[in-house]
Amino acid sequence: MSFITDIKTFAALGSGVIGSGWVARALAHGLDVIAWDPAPGAEQALRKRIANAWPALEKQGLAPGAAQERLKFVATIEECVRDADFIQESAPERLDLKLDLHAKISAAAKPDAIIGSSTSGLLPSEFYESATHPERCVVGHPFNPVYLLPLVEIVGGKHTAPEAIEAAKSIYTALGMRPLHVRKEVPGFIADRLLEALWREALHLVNDGVASTGEIDDAIRFGAGLRWSFMGTFLTYTLAGGDAGMRHFMSQFGPALKLPWTYLPAPELTDKLIDDVVDGTSEQLGERSIAALERYRDDTLLAVLDAVKNSKAKHGMAFGD
Ligand SMILES: NC(=O)C1=CN([C@@H]2O[C@H](COP(=O)(O)OP(=O)(O)OC[C@H]3O[C@@H](n4cnc5c(N)ncnc54)[C@H](O)[C@@H]3O)[C@@H](O)[C@H]2O)C=CC1
Numbered sequence: 001m002s003f004i005t006d007i008k009t010f011a012a013l014g015s016g017v018i019g020s021g022w023v024a025r026a027l028a029h030g031l032d033v034i035a036w037d038p039a040p041g042a043e044q045a046l047r048k049r050i051a052n053a054w055p056a057l058e059k060q061g062l063a064p065g066a067a068q069e070r071l072k073f074v075a076t077i078e079e080c081v082r083d084a085d086f087i088q089e090s091a092p093e094r095l096d097l098k099l100d101l102h103a104k105i106s107a108a109a110k111p112d113a114i115i116g117s118s119t120s121g122l123l124p125s126e127f128y129e130s131a132t133h134p135e136r137c138v139v140g141h142p143f144n145p146v147y148l149l150p151l152v153e154i155v156g157g158k159h160t161a162p163e164a165i166e167a168a169k170s171i172y173t174a175l176g177m178r179p180l181h182v183r184k185e186v187p188g189f190i191a192d193r194l195l196e197a198l199w200r201e202a203l204h205l206v207n208d209g210v211a212s213t214g215e216i217d218d219a220i221r222f223g224a225g226l227r228w229s230f231m232g233t234f235l236t237y238t239l240a241g242g243d244a245g246m247r248h249f250m251s252q253f254g255p256a257l258k259l260p261w262t263y264l265p266a267p268e269l270t271d272k273l274i275d276d277v278v279d280g281t282s283e284q285l286g287e288r289s290i291a292a293l294e295r296y297r298d299d300t301l302l303a304v305l306d307a308v309k310n311s312k313a314k315h316g317m318a319f320g321d
Pocket residue numbers: 013014015016017018019036037038039042089090091092093097101118119120121141142143144
């Protein structure tokens with residue numbers, strides 16, 4: 001079974017936070033992009049988001065011929081996907097909506113064009129159920145901002161061909177990403193399962209009046225957050241075991257896992273909890289606009305990515321190692 005991997009035209013369906021991130025990444029890699037989104041004013045909002053991301057992409061380095069003008073916004077799903085070599089759906093996270101949308105996308109697309117969905121955790125076997133040629137359908141779960149963060153989780157459903165996983169890996173790699181094949185189809189995949197556990201505990205801390213949203217963010221950004229950019233939890237904790245390594249770490253800190261430090265069930269999202277989280281984060285945002293905070297995030301991410309890349313090179317490692 002063979003699929004298109006040398007892509008020239010990228011189709012994006014849904015152009016909100018994540019769809020616009022894909023469009024920015026694809027344009028920066030010198031592709032033609034066709035986008036569709038049913039919301040009124042979507043084209044204008046998309047072009048504005050891309051303009052806000054562009055300075056970071058210029059700093060990172062644009063591919064020859066890359067230009068914001070190579071984005072065409074169209075009025076129908078069919079126009080969007082008909083001539084595309086690769087398709088990425090970033091529509092709202094609703095099973096019924098994605099099921100219906102993918103039936104339409106796949107019926108109109110070239111049969112050998114890979115279709116990726118940005119879903120954060122829905123199961124591809126479910127939302128590709130009515131797709132034409134489901135063997136080319138995958139999840140390609142990105143991280144915000146999609147145009148800078150390299151990780152993309154690739155997940156196949158029960159009909160996905162192994163060759164489609166390989167084709168998706170090759171396409172996302174060509175877009176400058178670091179694919180991670182999630183071999184078992186589980187809700188939330190790998191990364192969101194971890195992020196959700198952290199998020200749930202953070203909400204409990206606010207709900208119990210232990211800490212403000214700003215204090216909880218400080219607990220991440222001045223500690224574990226810094227080391228997470230280059231070393232994951234397993235290797236970090238190997239070092240925490242000293243020369244005796246992970247076996248010592250497990251015997252020393254393993255028993256604490258049974259202490260009731262964490263709550264597994266999510267807290268009730270009461271009006272008070274929602275207000276506390278919204279008020280806390282508004283205070284953290286201060287006078288800055290969302291666009292200004294995004295530019296600060298992008299600049300800082302570029303600096304971190306550069307630092308990690310340079311340091312790995314000194315240790316004989318490639319960025320993707
Ligand atoms: N926001 C995030 O941090 C992340 C979100 N995702 C996933 O990306 C997908 C999109 O999420 P966001 O961009 O955050 O949402 P969003 O709400 O920012 O954007 C969704 C866009 O889809 C459009 N839309 C509405 N109905 C549609 C339809 N029938 N077909 C196509 N588009 C439609 C909306 O007009 C809107 O522009 C979801 O599956 C989500 O789980 C993945 C990674 C991170």
